Amino acid sequence: MKTMKLGSSSLEVPVVAVGCMRINSLEKAEAERFVQAALEEGANFFDHADIYGSGECEEIFAEALHMNAEIREKIILQSKCGIRPGMFDFSKEHILNSVDGILKRLKTDYLDVLLLHRPDALVEPEEVAEAFDQLETSGKVRHFGVSNQNPMQIQLLQKAVKQPLVANQLQLSITNTTMIQSGINVNMENDAAVNRDGSILDFCRLHDITIQPWSPFQYGFFEGVFLGSDKFPELNQKIDEIADKYNVTNTTIAIAWLLRHPAHMQPIVGTMNTERLKDCITAGDLKLTREEWYAIYRAAGNILP
Template sequence: MRTIKLGTSSLEVPVIAVGCMRINSLNKTEAERFVQTALDEKANFFDHADIYGAGECETIFADAIHMSDDIREKIILQSKCGIRKGMFDFSKEHILTSVDAILKRLRTDYLDILLLHRPDTLVEPEEVAEAFDILESSGKVRHFGVSNQNPMQIELLKKFVKQPIVANQLQLSITNANMMTNGFNVNMENEAAVNRDGSILDYCRLNDITIQPWSPFQYGFFEGVFLDNDKFPELNKKIDEVAAKYGVSNTTIAIAWLLRHPARMQPVLGTMNIERLKDCAKASDIHLTREEWYGILLAAGNVLP
């Protein structure tokens, strides 16, 4: 498995992250097999959030991996906080309380990375800065990032937070690629020209913030997967052609498409299927040509001006 540096940190991470949002759909034996398969594939970066399964997913993961001091040093743990029922909450108190609960469920003394989840418009960045300082000085969190934030939201945090923002988790897939296609349509009077995210792709590249695409196989907002979907015949035909050339599955090509981008992204997988996990891991070894990358982009219905 190839690795990249996470943001401006010295932390080497695999190019894919294993998302654990659905691990509560597995029984104990299945969860153990899934986690061990990830480790066998050198995919030792596990992504969590305190809202996944109302915290149950972190507990299940800790049991499945048989958490111990020895195991802990071989894996990279990331979790997220800030979403509460009916609200978002980036208050100092909530961040600190959330991290303590996360650590207890994961049976560990520290997180490698903590991300702030959906943006809280009532955020007081001075409070976030205080929380981050406490978490860093206590050794409970080593690196910090955000999720679903635009450039100005990150800039507001950076005005007060001294720790580098190393990652930004954003929805991105072949069919949800506005952050890429918007750049083709600068100053044009069409729907594709609408800048919906403040040029977050370029901002993250300029500031060495690792983009972590979530839902890399989804279209819309959790409407379903585009692979083998009759709604996307041209896209699947093109992906299958490229997959046949490389002797891999369409799953592999969908992840390889994201990894081909020079932003050096780290897709977050959502699958709990062991064979799909293995297929995703194979994407680490594939480098699509420019023609293949653009061919897939256009087959998804995107149009070059």
């Protein structure tokens, strides 16, 4: 699989990451086969969070991988923390305790990347900085980032945090394009012109922060998958037409659409189906034309001024 640098770091990662939020839906043998198949395809970047399955997903993954020191050096592990029942928590104590729990469940001594999961309204950047320093010094975390944060939130953190924030995990798909729409419809009197995220797409490009699109096949907020949905007939017709041209699946085209953007994104794909994962990986070798990218964008109901 093609690789890329994660943000401003020297960490070389696959252009498609494997999301493990649903790994607890697999039986033990199925999980083992899926993880092994991913590695055989070069998909060795695995994304976790301490809340996925209330931690169960990290445990299942470690068991499926038969984690040991030799295997650990062949994979890249990313996890997230900061969500608690009924609240968000970026306190130093919670971050440190969360990472210890993550490492224990994943049966590893370190994370390659730690992301802060959702913005905490009560964040104290100096506490985050202390936590990050302690995690880096102890060797428990090598790189840091955020998830679902806007430019001002990132700048507020970065004022105190000395480590570069290398990734920002954000919802983005062909049918969830607000961060793209507002940049196209500048100064227009339509809903697409509304800047809902502080120009986070351009901000991340300016500051060498890799955007990791989550739910790349979903419409709405986990309302369903747009591929094959009768709610998006024009979009599916266009995707299928382009898929036929390249002799690939519609899954491949949906991921290729994200990879075509010059921001050099790293989609997080959550499929637990081996063949579909392969279709996602195939997208790394396919570059859509400008005409095809815009045709898909418009077919999803997005407007051009």
